[in-house]
Structure formats: structure tokens, C-alpha cells
Amino acid sequence: MNIELLREDVQAFIRAHERSDIPSLMLRGIDLPGVSAVELAGQIESRRKLAPKAPVFTATNNTYMPPKLAVEQATSQLLAEYKAQLVQGQSFIDLTGGMGVDSYFLSQQLPQGTYCEQNEELAQITAHNFQQLGAAIKVITGNGMDYLQECDTEFDVVYVDPARRGGRGQKVFLLEDCQPNILLYWDLLLQKGKVVMIKLSPIIDIHYLINTLPGICDVCVVAEKNEVKEVLLFAFAGNKKVPNIHAVILAEHQSPKSFTYAWDQEKPRPIIQALEPSATLYIPAAPVLKAQAHDHIAEAFKLHKLHPNSHLYWKADTSTQPIADYLGKVLKLKAVVKIDKKELHRVMPQKKANIICKNFPLKPAEIAKKFGFKEGGDHFLIATTIEGIGKRFLIAEKIL
Numbered sequence: 001m002n003i004e005l006l007r008e009d010v011q012a013f014i015r016a017h018e019r020s021d022i023p024s025l026m027l028r029g030i031d032l033p034g035v036s037a038v039e040l041a042g043q044i045e046s047r048r049k050l051a052p053k054a055p056v057f058t059a060t061n062n063t064y065m066p067p068k069l070a071v072e073q074a075t076s077q078l079l080a081e082y083k084a085q086l087v088q089g090q091s092f093i094d095l096t097g098g099m100g101v102d103s104y105f106l107s108q109q110l111p112q113g114t115y116c117e118q119n120e121e122l123a124q125i126t127a128h129n130f131q132q133l134g135a136a137i138k139v140i141t142g143n144g145m146d147y148l149q150e151c152d153t154e155f156d157v158v159y160v161d162p163a164r165r166g167g168r169g170q171k172v173f174l175l176e177d178c179q180p181n182i183l184l185y186w187d188l189l190l191q192k193g194k195v196v197m198i199k200l201s202p203i204i205d206i207h208y209l210i211n212t213l214p215g216i217c218d219v220c221v222v223a224e225k226n227e228v229k230e231v232l233l234f235a236f237a238g239n240k241k242v243p244n245i246h247a248v249i250l251a252e253h254q255s256p257k258s259f260t261y262a263w264d265q266e267k268p269r270p271i272i273q274a275l276e277p278s279a280t281l282y283i284p285a286a287p288v289l290k291a292q293a294h295d296h297i298a299e300a301f302k303l304h305k306l307h308p309n310s311h312l313y314w315k316a317d318t319s320t321q322p323i324a325d326y327l328g329k330v331l332k333l334k335a336v337v338k339i340d341k342k343e344l345h346r347v348m349p350q351k352k353a354n355i356i357c358k359n360f361p362l363k364p365a366e367i368a369k370k371f372g373f374k375e376g377g378d379h380f381l382i383a384t385t386i387e388g389i390g391k392r393f394l395i396a397e398k399i400l
Helices: 008-016 022-028 037-053 055-059 068-073 077-085 101-107 120-133 144-150 182-192 206-212 286-290 294-300 341-347 364-371
Strands: 091-094 112-117 137-141 155-160 193-200 216-224 227-235 244-250 257-262 279-284 304-307 310-316 328-337 352-358 374-386 390-398
Touching: 008 037, 022 037, 037 055, 037 068, 055 120, 077 101, 077 216, 077 227, 077 244, 091 101, 091 144, 101 112, 101 120, 101 137, 101 155, 112 120, 112 144, 120 137, 144 182, 155 182, 182 193, 206 216, 206 227, 216 286, 227 286, 244 286, 257 294, 279 294, 286 294, 294 304, 294 310, 304 374, 310 352, 310 374, 328 341, 328 374, 341 364, 352 364, 364 374
Parallel strands: 091 112, 091 155, 112 137, 155 193, 216 244, 352 374
Antiparallel strands: 193 227, 216 227, 244 257, 279 310, 279 328, 304 310, 328 390, 374 390
16 A cells, blocks of 8 residues: 555546556656556546445545455445345444455444454555545454454454455355355354355355355345346344244435245245236246245236246236336236237337347347347337247336
């Protein structure tokens, strides 16, 4: 950490050139004593990446930008704010602190915070930024698990975000392949935390989690818009109750949308029924599918299903009001078309639509190429299979 980068003239230069072309900027030559062109480029690049992801760190004066990798691995501000709302108490420890986004927002809810980070330079940068942000968080430079074993404190919340990179840099997601391996420390985590909160890969299997780790009380599949960003699990010692599974969608300046069901709840069997011309279509969002909640939410909203293997639902439109709380796309059916190029072009002469495939052998790009369509526009072309009828195209327009 080069403290010369915090000088007022250097900070002014970094802010002024946040949108500049970095290679061109470096070629011009920079006359700022005590800092190198490489360091300036690193600060500008990290600031540019961090501004949309965690704007509180760039909007605060005199913050020091972490290395690019730390920024890329950091939680977004939207996700960190949401997580902080899920916990309560006075104290927390973040065992895998990184650049400190989660720790900072947890500290807004739990005032007695401890942050652990093995990388000495990153810990030093984060300590400085906490100070600039006005966050009174204790910074521990070292292995978080070692610190937890040695300290005699019980925390209201123990938070872990295991690194999901293997020894050769490959992505991993199984608990035993991540660092730290929480399987080895699970008893310790439950002993030291009234609540344990673990951030895991979006592709982790929920069955695997619940069958592997005792004490789980909640699993949250969290998405920004329609992209699943992380799976959060919560646990506490002695919990014997069945976990609740939550599908959650976050969006800027909007309240979270969520759906919850109990893990042992009997799997619903939505009614398989042929479409009616006045149908409103419901397509589950990514976190609903990941949370295995698609049939549960269909039952809750009394939706019909087109086919046992098609995650595509509908409801007769007897009013002008669709289900506003549904987690996913809500579309108005306009036509049902056979898989025939001429017929499709007759119904959709503009040859442009957002293409979705549900239980269909071709991918959207393959359909676009085969049927001469461009992707985009206001209409939807859904390729699917309908029970008792076979493969069809559904033409629809978005309602919600």
C-alpha cells in the first residue's frame, strides 16, 4: 500500500481520469512524485470496476482502491445490504474479509465487528477504508479460522465466504474443495456463533448442503434481477427444525421479492392442462428454479402446467390484473403456432422476438438461425412441449 496515492493531488488525478483510456493515459507520461504509472492505472481500473458494484467505497473521499482481483471477488453493495438485514444482535466476525464490503454493511446492523484477512496488504487497505467510511471494525491480519479457534469470544453472527478457486486457479464449488473447508470447522463455527452465515456458489446443490451440514435453518437463493449470484445458508447449534428455502430477487431501488417453502413440504403436482386462448403465461425466474420452488409457487398461485417436464405455467386471464408478486416473467399469450417456418413467419412477419426454450431440443440461437429470426424486440417466442399436443411455438407479449 503506497500512501502517496492518498495525496490530494493524486486523488484528484484519479477521479478526473476515472473514464479515461488507461493505455493512452500512461503513454502521455504522468508527473506525480512518489507514485508510478502502474499504480495509478491500478487505482483507476479498480475504481472504475468498483463504482457500479459498491458505490459507497468510491463515493467516500480518500478511499484506497484494492487490487482488481479483490474487487472482482467482492460482494455487490445490493447483496451486502440485503444480507445485513437478515441478521440481528451486537457482534459479528467475518472470517474471509476480502475488500470488506460484507463487513462494512454488517457493521451497520451489528456494531461490534471483527474482520479477518490473510493478505497483509489487502487487510491494510481495508482498515484504511473502514476508517474513511467511519466503520469501527476490528481488523485481524491472519487466518480467520486460526483466530476463531484461539479467541474466547462468542459472536452473534459468524460469516464465511469460502474461496472458490482450486490450487490451479480452477473454479470449485463443493464444500471440501473450497478454502476454508467448512466441513472441517463446522463444529467450531456452530460453537462460536449464535448464527452461522455461509456464502456459497450459485451452482451448489441444496440437497447436498442439507444432507451434509447439520443445524441448517434457512437457505436463500439470491439473484440480482434474474441472475443467481449466491446461495446463503444459515445454521445454529442444536437446530432440528426443517430448513426453509427462499428464492429472492433483488433490484436497485426496489423491495426484495421472495417466495418461501419448507424443505420437507410435499412436492406439489400442478394440474397439467391444455392452454386456453386467454391465458397468461408464467415463467419462473432463475432463483425459483435453483431453489426448486417452481411447482410450489405454481400451487400457491393456482397455476396450471403445460407439461410435466416444461417449467412453464399458465392461468386463464379472467381479469386484467396478472399476479404482481410472481417471481418471474408474466406474459400475455397471443398465439400458438406449429413448428413450421412459413406459419411462424405469417404470424410474426417482423421475424424478431426474445426467444425462450422450455423442454425443447433446440437452443434459442439455433431457433433464430433455423427460422430466420433476430433476437430482441417486444415479443416473445417460446419453444416448448405441450402435454398431449407436442412441440409448439407460443407467441406472447410481456405484461410484468
